[in-house]
Each structure stands twice: as structure tokens, then as C-alpha cells.
Amino acid sequence: xxxxxxxxxxxxxxxxxxxxxxxxxxxxxxxxxxxxxxxxxxxxxxxxxxxxxxxxxxxxxxxxxxxxxxxxxxxxxxxxxxxxxxxxxxxxxxxxxxxxxxxxxxxxxxxxxxxxxxxxxxxxx
Numbered sequence: 001x002x003x004x005x006x007x008x009x010x011x012x013x014x015x016x017x018x019x020x021x022x023x024x025x026x027x028x029x030x031x032x033x034x035x036x037x038x039x040x041x042x043x044x045x046x047x048x049x050x051x052x053x054x055x056x057x058x059x060x061x062x063x064x065x066x067x068x069x070x071x072x073x074x075x076x077x078x079x080x081x082x083x084x085x086x087x088x089x090x091x092x093x094x095x096x097x098x099x100x101x102x103x104x105x106x107x108x109x110x111x112x113x114x115x116x117x118x119x120x121x122x123x124x125x
Contacts (some may be wrong), residue, residue: 004056004081004111006030007049008118037082040075046075052086053119056099060112063096 009024010031035045051072055064066073077092085091089111091100099108 002030003023003034003086004115007053007086008115010045011049011053011119011121031033034079036084038075038078044072044075045079047072048079050121051076052079052090052097053115054121055097056089056112057081057115057119060099063093063098066095067099068095 003025016020031045034040036046040048052064064076066077068074073095076097080086080090080092080097088099088100088103089108091102098113
């Protein structure tokens with residue numbers, strides 16, 4: 001689930017516990033590759049990361065509707081497809097994202113727990 005770790009690192013802008021400098025640099029390289037794969041700029045990717053992490057943290061028991069009227073939804077679809085469903089964590093069904101039932105429950109629960117513990121959105125003032 002390296003994609004989720006990289007997303008957390010990027011959004012929180014902190015080095016994650018137990019992650020080496022080499023892993024951080026690998027995450028930065030992977031993020032640059034994702035930007036190219038998704039054809040998104042850094043700002044649009046950051047918005048997608050925030051939307052997906054917020055959903056996974058607060059409402060992962062529900063699906064996330066990807067409304068084509070909102071540009072970030074198309075970006076989220078492209079991001080999920082480019083990352084193979086965030087390494088198998090989510091799947092795309094029609095115009096909705098759902099947490100994958102095929103991922104072993106213990107692995108899924110560990111990832112969701114890490115998101116709940118580590119994703120602390122900044123309050124904008």
C-alpha cells in the first residue's frame with residue numbers, strides 16, 4: 001500500500017514514522033510518475049489526494065460518487081486507474097469508488113487505521 005503512504009506523506013507534508021530518506025525520495029519519484037500518468041498538475045493531484053483520504057478516513061463504509069460535473073471526480077478516476085486502485089484498496093464501479101472486498105480484511109483494516117491515525121487535514125484560515 002505504498003501509494004497510500006505516499007499520499008499521506010504528501011498531504012501531511014511530514015516524513016512518516018519508520019520511513020527512510022530513500023523511501024521518501026522513492027515516494028517523490030513515484031508521485032512525479034503519477035502526475036505524468038494521470039496528466040494532472042500538482043495542485044489537481046493534491047485535491048484528489050485530499051478528497052480520497054478524507055473519504056477513506058471518514059466514510060469508507062460508503063461509496064464515493066464520482067460526479068462528472070465536478071472536474072476533481074474525473075481526476076480521481078484517472079488517479080485510481082493509474083495506481084491500480086490505490087494498490088488494490090479501492091475499485092471503480094460505474095461512477096462510484098468503493099473499498100475493495102477482495103483485499104484481505106486485516107490488510108484493509110490496517111490501511112484504513114493508518115489513514116485515520118495519520119491523515120490530519122490542515123485547517124485553512
